[in-house]
Structure formats: C-alpha cells, structure tokens
Amino acid sequence: MASAHTQALPGPTLRRRPTFSLRRWTEREGVFSWLMVIPPALFLVALVGYPFVYGIWLSLQDRPVAKAGVFIGLDNFITDFHDPVFWRVAQNTFVYTFAATALKMVGGLALALVMNQEFKFKNLIRAVMLLPFIVPTVLSTIAWMWILDPSFSVVNWFLVHSGLAKPGPSWLGNPEWAMFSLIMVNTWRGLPFYAITLLAGLQTISPELYEAATIDGASTFARFRYVTVPLLKPVIFIVTMFSVIFTFSDFQLVYVLTRGGPANATHLFATYAFDVAMSGGQFGLGASIALSMLPPLALLIAGMAWYMRSEKT
Amino acid sequence: MASIIRAASRRDVLKIAGVGGAGALLGVGTGRAATKNLSFMHESSFIQTYDDFFKKTLVPEYAKASGITVDYQLISVGSLQTRMATAAETGNGPDMTLTFFNWPFLFDEKLADVSDIADEIGKKNGGWYDAAKEAVIVNGKWKAIPFGNVGQIMNWRSDWFAEVGIKEFPDTWDAFLEAGTKLKKAGHPFGLELGHGFGDNHGWLYPLLWSYGGREVEPDGKTIVIDSDETARAVDYCRKLFHDAILEDCLGWTDVNNNKAWMSEQISCTNNAESILWFAKKQFPDIAEVTQQSLNPQGPKGRFHILAPWSHAIYNFSPNQKEAKYFLVWLMDPKQVERWYAAADSYYAPYLQAYDDAPLWHVEKRNLPYRDSLKTSHLPGWPAPVSRQSSESVAKYVVVDMFAKACTGRPTKEVIAEAKAQLQQIYKQA
Numbered sequence A: 001m002a003s004a005h006t007q008a009l010p011g012p013t014l015r016r017r018p019t020f021s022l023r024r025w026t027e028r029e030g031v032f033s034w035l036m037v038i039p040p041a042l043f044l045v046a047l048v049g050y051p052f053v054y055g056i057w058l059s060l061q062d063r064p065v066a067k068a069g070v071f072i073g074l075d076n077f078i079t080d081f082h083d084p085v086f087w088r089v090a091q092n093t094f095v096y097t098f099a100a101t102a103l104k105m106v107g108g109l110a111l112a113l114v115m116n117q118e119f120k121f122k123n124l125i126r127a128v129m130l131l132p133f134i135v136p137t138v139l140s141t142i143a144w145m146w147i148l149d150p151s152f153s154v155v156n157w158f159l160v161h162s163g164l165a166k167p168g169p170s171w172l173g174n175p176e177w178a179m180f181s182l183i184m185v186n187t188w189r190g191l192p193f194y195a196i197t198l199l200a201g202l203q204t205i206s207p208e209l210y211e212a213a214t215i216d217g218a219s220t221f222a223r224f225r226y227v228t229v230p231l232l233k234p235v236i237f238i239v240t241m242f243s244v245i246f247t248f249s250d251f252q253l254v255y256v257l258t259r260g261g262p263a264n265a266t267h268l269f270a271t272y273a274f275d276v277a278m279s280g281g282q283f284g285l286g287a288s289i290a291l292s293m294l295p296p297l298a299l300l301i302a303g304m305a306w307y308m309r310s311e312k313t
Numbered sequence B: 001m002a003s004i005i006r007a008a009s010r011r012d013v014l015k016i017a018g019v020g021g022a023g024a025l026l027g028v029g030t031g032r033a034a035t036k037n038l039s040f041m042h043e044s045s046f047i048q049t050y051d052d053f054f055k056k057t058l059v060p061e062y063a064k065a066s067g068i069t070v071d072y073q074l075i076s077v078g079s080l081q082t083r084m085a086t087a088a089e090t091g092n093g094p095d096m097t098l099t100f101f102n103w104p105f106l107f108d109e110k111l112a113d114v115s116d117i118a119d120e121i122g123k124k125n126g127g128w129y130d131a132a133k134e135a136v137i138v139n140g141k142w143k144a145i146p147f148g149n150v151g152q153i154m155n156w157r158s159d160w161f162a163e164v165g166i167k168e169f170p171d172t173w174d175a176f177l178e179a180g181t182k183l184k185k186a187g188h189p190f191g192l193e194l195g196h197g198f199g200d201n202h203g204w205l206y207p208l209l210w211s212y213g214g215r216e217v218e219p220d221g222k223t224i225v226i227d228s229d230e231t232a233r234a235v236d237y238c239r240k241l242f243h244d245a246i247l248e249d250c251l252g253w254t255d256v257n258n259n260k261a262w263m264s265e266q267i268s269c270t271n272n273a274e275s276i277l278w279f280a281k282k283q284f285p286d287i288a289e290v291t292q293q294s295l296n297p298q299g300p301k302g303r304f305h306i307l308a309p310w311s312h313a314i315y316n317f318s319p320n321q322k323e324a325k326y327f328l329v330w331l332m333d334p335k336q337v338e339r340w341y342a343a344a345d346s347y348y349a350p351y352l353q354a355y356d357d358a359p360l361w362h363v364e365k366r367n368l369p370y371r372d373s374l375k376t377s378h379l380p381g382w383p384a385p386v387s388r389q390s391s392e393s394v395a396k397y398v399v400v401d402m403f404a405k406a407c408t409g410r411p412t413k414e415v416i417a418e419a420k421a422q423l424q425q426i427y428k429q430a
Helices: A002-008 A009-018 A020-029 A029-059 A074-081 A084-117 A122-131 A137-145 A156-161 A174-202 A207-215 A220-248 A251-255 A271-280 A283-291 A292-311 B009-027 B046-067 B080-092 B117-123 B128-134 B157-162 B173-185 B202-211 B227-247 B247-250 B255-265 B275-283 B286-289 B320-331 B333-345 B363-377 B388-395 B398-407 B411-428
Strands: B037-043 B069-077 B096-099 B143-147 B153-157 B269-272 B291-294 B309-314
Touching: A002 A156, A002 A207, A002 A271, A020 B157, A029 A283, A074 A283, A074 B388, A084 A122, A084 A174, A084 A220, A084 A271, A084 B291, A084 B411, A122 A174, A137 A174, A137 A251, A156 A220, A174 A220, A207 A220, A220 A292, A271 B388, A283 B080, A292 B227, B009 B128, B046 B069, B046 B080, B046 B320, B046 B333, B080 B096, B096 B320, B117 B128, B117 B320, B117 B333, B128 B143, B128 B309, B143 B363, B153 B363, B157 B173, B157 B286, B173 B227, B202 B269, B202 B275, B202 B398, B227 B398, B227 B411, B247 B255, B255 B269, B255 B275, B255 B388, B269 B275, B275 B291, B286 B291, B388 B398, B388 B411
Parallel strands: B037 B069, B037 B096
Antiparallel strands: B096 B309, B143 B309, B153 B269, B153 B291
C-alpha cells in the first residue's frame, strides 16, 4: 500500500519543485508587463524607428535613386543651407503653421464654447461639425480647388455680383493669396479637431465652479478668463501640439492645390522634400530637407512643454 | 528557344523567332523552367481605347503566339515614378515598365541594356528619330525602347482668333504676343501654365528659353550659362506676355487647370498634349470644332518643343529579361505596334520613321503638328546631356520659376541671378 502510494504520487512530488510552467511564468507581473509592451514597441521600431533612422542615414549620403549611396557627412545640409528655395520653404512652413494654428485655436475654442450650450439638434450638429475632418483630404481639397477657381469660384461669384470686386482675386495664382487660401483650407479642415477636443475638455469642467464664480459676481468674460481658460489649458496644449505637428508637415493639401507654386510661394518642407527626392531622384538631399523639419518642431514642442510646466508651478 | 516560348504551334514559334532575328541575338533558352507570365507596368492612359486595345487584343494575341500571358498592371495617373522607384530600390517588381521623360537616366543602373533589340526594331520600322535616341541612350546604351512622344504644342480657338482678325496661328513669339494682347482685350486671354505642374509648364517655357538662345548649361553639362542676354530677352518677353495676354491664375496652375479652363471656354490658347482635342471631341464637340493645333512660335534662334517620351524598359533584376526582350520585339513589330498606335489616334507620336505617313496621322489632320514637332523636340536641360543635375533642376522648377517670378513683377536681373545661384548649387559636383 505504502509502496503503491509512493508510486502513485511521483507527479506531485516532482511538481512541488520549482519547475518551469509557461503559464505561471507569463502571469508574473514583471514578465507579463514586458510581454504586453514588446509587441507595440517592436511595431514602433519597425514602422517609426527604422524609417526614421534610415532617413537620417539617407540624409548623410549622396544617394541618387536606384544607385548606391556615398557617405558625405553633412554636405546635404550644407547644400540646403545655401539653397534660397530652402529658406523660402522654411519661411512658408512657419507662416503656414503659425497662421493656421492660431486660426484653428481661436475658431476651435469659439466653436467648442458654442457647442457646449444647450440647443436643439445639439448631437446632430456636433456630428456634422466633424465632417471636414472625416472627408478624405484629397477629396475635400478637390472641392476647394473648385471653390478657389477663378472662373467657377463661388467666392468670386459672390464678390463680383455683390460689387465688392471685379474681377475677384486669383486665389491660387497670386503668391500672397495662394498662401492665404491654403491657410484657410487648412483651418477649415483642422477646426473640427480643435473644436471636438476642446469640447471634451469643457465638459469636464464642473458647473459648480461657474456657479461659485457667478455668486462672487464674475461676469461672463471673467468666468471664461478665470475658470474656463485655466482649466482648459492642458487640453489646449495637447491639441495645439498635435496641430502644430500636422500642419508643419502638411503635404496633401499643397500637393493637390498648387504643388508649391506659384514660384515656390506655397512650397512646404514636405512638398519640397518630395519633389527633390522623387521627381529629382535625389534621395539624400530630399531626406535632408525632410529631416530639417525635426529641430524646429522639437524646439516648438519643447518650448510649449516648458511653458506648460512653468505655468503649473 | 522552345523552353522560352511555349508556342501553340511550330509555325508560331518560327513567326516570333523571325521577328527581327531576335532569336539569334538573344541566344537560346537558359535551362530554367519556361516562363508563363510577364508583368508590364503602365500608367493609365488618358486615352482609354489605348489601354483597352492592349488588354483585349494584344495580350490574347501574344498568349496565343507564345503561351506567355502578359500581366498589364495599370497604375493611376501620377504615381508611376513612385512605383518605379519602389521597384528599383527593392529589386522587386514587374519585369517591364513604362518610363517617362528622363527616367531611363534616373534609373539606368536598374534597367537592362536593350541596345540589341533597339537596333532590330529600328531597322524594321524605317529607323529611329534622333529625338528617340536623346530620350533613352544612356552612356551609349539603350536603356529603354522608345514608344511614342506625348508632344506639347499650342492649342488655340480658331473662332476667337478670327474675331480679332487672325486667321493663321502666329509664327513668331512677337506675333503671338500681339495676338494675345488683342484676345485678352476681347475677353479671351491665353492660358499658359506657369505653376508647378509636370508637363504643361515645361511644354512652352523651355522652348521659349531655347528659341531666344537661352540655355541652362553648355553641352559639356558643367558650364552654367543661364545668365545671358538671350535669357534676359526671353524673361522680358514672358513678363510682357503674362501681363498683356495671359490669365493671372496661370501662375498657380497645375496640369489639370488648363484643360478645365479650355472646356469651360475661359481661354483662347494653351499649350497641351493632344488629349485636349481628344477629350473635347468626346465631351464638348462644339469646342472641338473650333480647336486648332499648331507648332510653338519661333524666336530669334529657332523653333523648339519639349520632348515627352513614353518608353518601355526592362528591369535588370527581372529573371525574365530574355522573355521580356522577345515580347518587346514582338510588340514593336509593325503588325502589332501600328495597331496599338492607331488605338490612341496619334496621341503617342511614333519615334519610328516608317509611321510618318501612316493612316493614324490621317484620322485627324489637326494632329499633324505633333508629328512635325518631333524634329525640334528636346528634353529639359538641353543641349547638355540628361544628368542627375538636369533632373534636379527640373524637380526644383528652376527655369519655370525664373519665368514665374518675373511674371509676378520681379526684375529680370534678379530672377536670373536666383536661377543661376540655384543651378550653381545643383551643378557644383558635375
């Protein structure tokens, strides 16, 4: 019996030892967290890290398309530095980003404040508001192409028929108007993103704060200035950061409407880099132009982060 | 041979082998398993019947003759270069591809040498135009088989020209300006692209520069000579033409705009390929009726046009290079290629002299100038050979923007100096 017993129990005695169990191992917190983190990390390395490092590597080479590259250090960046179009492109990109972001911020905040009120069909209107953001950029931009067309433009039709201008401005043909038009289209497209995000932020603000402020005799503006704005600041910061990144590296809009014309008046970093790399077949030089977006963007973001932090303390 | 071409019958094998004696040139089978498929990348043509003819007629015919199915991969308009680059960079892609403009030069290291079959095809078809050679011969080797030129000439409204008393299209740039001035006053401005498109701007601005004797670089491909009195005269002319004859919006145009403006009767003259008349005939017959086409006007140093070649190349990483060569020889045989040309009217002007008087040119007499323009057509950067520098100059719109800036009112000296500075930057390594 005893022998039978001991024979019957070899398993449990063995199992009591610290043997390897995959299941238990993966359930350990240290292991489990790593298992969860590794796939997205690999994903990021493959789809973001690798192209980024490869981009840096390309920018350090004299690398024509379909040909072997030669390492040339920072020569491409020096070439950019001496290229008058590069500086024009840099200037365009900054003007475009600042103007469009500022307009989106003001317009988005106004829209969010309106949307935060109670009115009929609120949900429907909120959904409609998102349309510009949902429609694929290329499609909506083609619509804008018609709106800005000198012959068919509804804007010009209105201007001419109301006697305000004759003929209407050449929205995409005149260098200044072209930049203005692009900023408007970008603002139109990006506004819903601002508005919906800020609206979400507004809804987290407790009504009691407004009530308290009202009892203290705060005017509407004072409530906005001393309650809404401070509490909304973190959201404004995040949404502005995203907007700056997207606007700074915008491509589609310019590519469809003007391709950088007239005479480079609307060329941005992304479109110029594409032209040089793809049409011109200069991968190295193109990569260096695209990478030139990085330092100013990083500075902008760091500056904003620093500002936010100093505000908090 | 038998291992390469699985012919339906012995006679078909002989028929294919007989084409241009390609069999002898290419040697016999490699011992690999016979290929049954060849892939051929093409950009969708504006002329639908052209792609249809290939898919519905040529593909079955070749399958019958050789047992090989050609997979005609159509790419949307405007994305062929990106696709070509992807294939060239990864060494993985179709066996054959269409190429435009100067791409045989950009991609030459990834393209097979097709000099052997080019000679044969030329002999079979009455010889190649010089323009064809300018388009595809890289360092003495044919890197593609030229197919057709999508030429750019002047398209004009004969009714409106007649209204201001002009019956014949102006032969010189000066007469062109005079006509344009009258027409703009009459409410029918010219619509010549000065923006960042890829064809309709180069189509008249390079020829304008050349016809005044201006050029970017000397034939040595190094010496920058853009800063010349000739260039200055061309720039001055362009500014005046813009001011007196052209619609202001042209500065921001890309290649779609002039077609739109044409079909909506906004402009009396533009520079475009044959597609504008083709499209008008299909959709706007009234406009087509009064659409005329003429060679670019000439300047003090002659008359010029832009060369816009469509060619077929074989990737050198393709395992089926020999089969691809057979196919191209078959395709460019008069029995096949003449019908393919004809399927697009004369949109693709053949680079082969045997077709100078072919029936395809008699379908629409107004298209004849496209044929005649071949003799005076060159690639951007001419008279220097095509190089990575000239490609970069095109991509950066150096010449186009020089003219465009002048049109916005900037002084001639300044815009030329800027173009020169850009070219010095681009050509510094040449």
